[in-house]
Amino acid sequence: MKGVDEKEYLAPGHRACAGCGATIAARLALKALGENTIAVSATGCLEVITTPYPETAWEIPWIHVAFENASAVASGVEGALKAQGKEDTNIVVFGGDGGTTDIGMQSLSGAMERGQNIIYICYDNEAYMNTGIQRSSSTPYGASTTTSPAGKESFGEDKFKKNMAAIMVAHGVPYVATACISHPQDLMAKVKKAAETPGPAYIHVLQPCATGWGYSPDKTVKLGKLAVDTHMWLLYEAVNGQIEVTVKPSQKLPVEEYLKAQKRFRHLDEEHIEIIQKFVDGQSKQFGLTE
Amino acid sequence: MVKNMKSIGAAVRDPGSTRRNKTGSWRTFKPVADKEKCIGCGICYLYCPDGCITLEYDPDYDYCKGCGICAEECPVKAITMERE
Amino acid sequence: MVVKVISSAEAISEAVKLARPAVIPVYPITPQTKISEKLADYVADGELDSQYIRVESEHSAMSAAIGASGAGVRVFTATSSQGLAYMHEPVFAAAGMRLPIVMANANRALSAPINIWNDQQDSISERDSGWIQLFCETGQEAFDTVLQAYKIAENPEICVPVMVCVDGFILTHTVDPVELITQEEANEFLPPFEAVNAYLRTEDPMSLGTLADPDHYLEIRYELEQAINDSKALIEEVGKEYGDKFGRYYGLIEEYKSEDADIILVAMGSICGTIKDVIDEQREAGKKIGLIRVRSFRPFPKEALKEAVKDAKLAVLDKDISFSVGGALYSDVKSSVDNETYGYVLGLGGRDITPKDIEDIITKTENPTKDVEWIGLRE
Numbered sequence: 001m002k003g004v005d006e007k008e009y010l011a012p013g014h015r016a017c018a019g020c021g022a023t024i025a026a027r028l029a030l031k032a033l034g035e036n037t038i039a040v041s042a043t044g045c046l047e048v049i050t051t052p053y054p055e056t057a058w059e060i061p062w063i064h065v066a067f068e069n070a071s072a073v074a075s076g077v078e079g080a081l082k083a084q085g086k087e088d089t090n091i092v093v094f095g096g097d098g099g100t101t102d103i104g105m106q107s108l109s110g111a112m113e114r115g116q117n118i119i120y121i122c123y124d125n126e127a128y129m130n131t132g133i134q135r136s137s138s139t140p141y142g143a144s145t146t147t148s149p150a151g152k153e154s155f156g157e158d159k160f161k162k163n164m165a166a167i168m169v170a171h172g173v174p175y176v177a178t179a180c181i182s183h184p185q186d187l188m189a190k191v192k193k194a195a196e197t198p199g200p201a202y203i204h205v206l207q208p209c210a211t212g213w214g215y216s217p218d219k220t221v222k223l224g225k226l227a228v229d230t231h232m233w234l235l236y237e238a239v240n241g242q243i244e245v246t247v248k249p250s251q252k253l254p255v256e257e258y259l260k261a262q263k264r265f266r267h268l269d270e271e272h273i274e275i276i277q278k279f280v281d282g283q284s285k286q287f288g289l290t291e
Numbered sequence: 292m293v294k295n296m297k298s299i300g301a302a303v304r305d306p307g308s309t310r311r312n313k314t315g316s317w318r319t320f321k322p323v324a325d326k327e328k329c330i331g332c333g334i335c336y337l338y339c340p341d342g343c344i345t346l347e348y349d350p351d352y353d354y355c356k357g358c359g360i361c362a363e364e365c366p367v368k369a370i371t372m373e374r375e
Numbered sequence: 376m377v378v379k380v381i382s383s384a385e386a387i388s389e390a391v392k393l394a395r396p397a398v399i400p401v402y403p404i405t406p407q408t409k410i411s412e413k414l415a416d417y418v419a420d421g422e423l424d425s426q427y428i429r430v431e432s433e434h435s436a437m438s439a440a441i442g443a444s445g446a447g448v449r450v451f452t453a454t455s456s457q458g459l460a461y462m463h464e465p466v467f468a469a470a471g472m473r474l475p476i477v478m479a480n481a482n483r484a485l486s487a488p489i490n491i492w493n494d495q496q497d498s499i500s501e502r503d504s505g506w507i508q509l510f511c512e513t514g515q516e517a518f519d520t521v522l523q524a525y526k527i528a529e530n531p532e533i534c535v536p537v538m539v540c541v542d543g544f545i546l547t548h549t550v551d552p553v554e555l556i557t558q559e560e561a562n563e564f565l566p567p568f569e570a571v572n573a574y575l576r577t578e579d580p581m582s583l584g585t586l587a588d589p590d591h592y593l594e595i596r597y598e599l600e601q602a603i604n605d606s607k608a609l610i611e612e613v614g615k616e617y618g619d620k621f622g623r624y625y626g627l628i629e630e631y632k633s634e635d636a637d638i639i640l641v642a643m644g645s646i647c648g649t650i651k652d653v654i655d656e657q658r659e660a661g662k663k664i665g666l667i668r669v670r671s672f673r674p675f676p677k678e679a680l681k682e683a684v685k686d687a688k689l690a691v692l693d694k695d696i697s698f699s700v701g702g703a704l705y706s707d708v709k710s711s712v713d714n715e716t717y718g719y720v721l722g723l724g725g726r727d728i729t730p731k732d733i734e735d736i737i738t739k740t741e742n743p744t745k746d747v748e749w750i751g752l753r754e
Contacts, residue, residue, distance in 0.1 A: 063441075064585070073445075076446070077575060079400070079442075079448075081446065106432065109431065110430060114428070
């Protein structure tokens with residue numbers, strides 16, 4: 001394919017669920033980065049499914065240590081590469097939303113603040129999927145998870161998701177972007193830009209998860225497109241803090257179309273859907289997508 | 292070559308070795324491509340979570356888990372899911 | 376020959392400089408900080424060409440050390456007390472991943488109550504982490520041990536990280552004459568590190584830190600157990616090689632007048648200096664008292680100890696406590712030998728240990744009433 005690295009850096013045979021969005025994110029990101037890359041994983045789905053000893057899906061050097069410290073591990077790798085005079089090698093970190101926005105927040109903040117030359121990719125499926133769909137700070141408003149279940153007295157998660165991209169921009173990270181697996185060219189272009197940027201880069205990738213969100217595995221990409229087309233997930237980049245939207249959906253669909261396609265939102269009544277719609281409308285306005 | 296190297300601390304010195312695990316056995320439906328209809332856009336190739344669609348747009352049934360994303364996303368409906 | 380009157384914190388820094396680690400990730404904590412500050416000076420002055428990473432926590436210090444060591448370079452870090460407790464998780468990972476990291480630990484009490492003074496509870500609590508733990512008696516030994524630690528850790532047959540333990544403040548902040556070696560001598564004893572078992576090279580990709588299921592985990596842990604057992608011979612060998620070169624010999628244990636002793640004290644770290652003085656006095660008074668200083672707590676020198684204790688009565692001194700059991704060294708000694716063995720817990724949280732306390736312990740061991748006693752408790 002034109003402009004796309006034809007090599008596979010994440011081999012098949014890995015143990016991801018059928019229709020896994022995380023592996024789409026990783027596979028595309030690695031194609032954008034190429035073979036001169038070292039990957040660091042936080043504990044999570046991607047780590048577990050790709051390295052069942054004595055096998056590995058990784059075709060490039062890869063290291064995993066624990067859940068919360070991938071950014072610190074990457075900092076050490078960067079130090080070693082500098083010492084070896086291999087500064088041109090990309091260091092990419094893959095952390096899930098739990099490993100990034102919750103338990104990995106401190107080490108990520110440290111690495112970004114120090115200006116470590118690493119590309120951090122958060123593959124966000126909006127809950128702790130590896131441990132069984134528990135709520136994270138990236139779980140969206142209204143989602144039912146195993147620790148924020150909908151019930152007689154509960155409509156599921158009662159907070160809006162943490163805005164990680166904004167937090168990264170506030171760190172002074174020179175390249176910050178959001179992406180979605182449904183928009184592969186946009187995602188790969190952003191990963192390439194991240195690699196070209198000296199210093200740290202952060203990309204927050206939304207990746208639908210059939211198991212955790214409750215939809216049929218063939219709809220993973222469709223859900224991503226719906227997230228973008230309803231403006232539930234905005235695609236933009238912030239270069240030195242200057243925000244620019246990279247994908248402007250031709251039409252803005254009501255959030256209900258996105259919500260009703262997933263079991264995790266199925267319990268929501270009109271009132272809560274309206275709250276989400278208002279929140280999304282505010283965001284669209286803020287980013288100049290609507291008047 | 293791998294066998295002669297020392298591997299300790301659960302290090303794996305055999306890149307891409309999950310290929311030994313044929314995940315095709317997970318499948319209940321398999322994607323079948325109609326080459327007549329295929330326009331070679333590469334969408335199925337890019338979206339495949341298992342990286343098991345070749346550049347000739349043939350699914351590699353050794354690894355295809357039958358998720359159906361390729362069939363769902365094919366803009367010309369050249370891929371259909373058929374029961375195994 | 377260069378002799379400097381320096382603290383053991385500085386002695387460790389001097390040794391680290393000679394070992395030329397490529398990466399030094401550190402986070403401040405008293406009383407370790409003097410080591411990392413000194414290393415920062417060396418880097419700032421161009422005396423040491425290392426990537427000095429000012430991480431945001433000890434957890435990240437060990438994590439970055441793992442990342443760098445995994446990438447195949449020599450690494451150093453230092454910590455103490457709460458910092459070591461905070462990095463507990465990656466400390467285990469470093470050993471499990473078989474990465475030859477060397478870390479200095481300035482021994483200090485653990486909270487609560489918070490207390491910055493010396494005991495050995497911190498590193499003792501990492502006893503089962505899979506690290507080699509070497510306890511030093513003096514600044515000189517700390518200097519010598521850091522250089523040996525790299526040689527032990529980096530041996531391709533061993534690949535186990537080494538913790539060099541020095542008593543906080545008692546050693547880290549007090550000065551003594553320390554005989555240094557030259558860079559040329561250090562280079563000869565400790566050649567540049569060449570990673571053979573773990574590295575991250577794009578030309579030869581490897582996956583580190585994989586997931587081992589019940590079919591594999593047991594064997595991988597057993598390999599670590601074997602490596603740590605095998606390191607006993609290597610620690611002796613490296614200690615001898617160092618002695619042959621520089622005149623100061625080291626092993627798993629140090630025997631001090633224990634040959635014919637009726638009572639042997641067993642202890643670790645700086646307290647052994649005080650014990651030796653007391654033994655000298657007791658010997659003059661005609662009492663056959665000796666000391667076995669355990670230098671290597673892990674691997675535990677079971678065989679060497681068994682041979683050295685003969686049929687003496689043993690008094691084991693611990694600056695740590697495994698509640699309801701006694702000190703950790705005490706339980707290890709007791710389970711390794713058949714001798715009559717008594718345990719004494721003392722000095723926790725920096726409580727002074729005087730020659731009088733040691734004399735008390737000897738008296739108590741002569742007429743034992745309890746298996747385990749706490750020494751110096753106030754009414």
